[in-house]
Amino acid sequence: MPYFHFKPETGVRSALNGWLKNGGTHHECFNIGDQTKRWNLLCEMLGIEYVEV
Structure with missing residues (x-):
């Protein structure tokens, strides 16, 4: 299991x-760089609610 530090923009x-x-x-994923547009598009295509925290 990888361990690392992160600092959310909202604190x-x-x-x-x-969250x-x-x-x-308890499942989460981290992406390198800003991937919000891609996740939003995927959620739209699958009919899944997209919430940015």
Whole structure:
């Protein structure tokens, strides 16, 4: 299991509260660079709600 440090743009507390508020699970993924447009497009195509925290 890889371990690393990250700093959310909204701050750790806000990011984790948003994650929990929106039903986040213990599974997560991290992308290098800004991939929000691609994730948003995929969610639109699959009919999945996209929430940015």
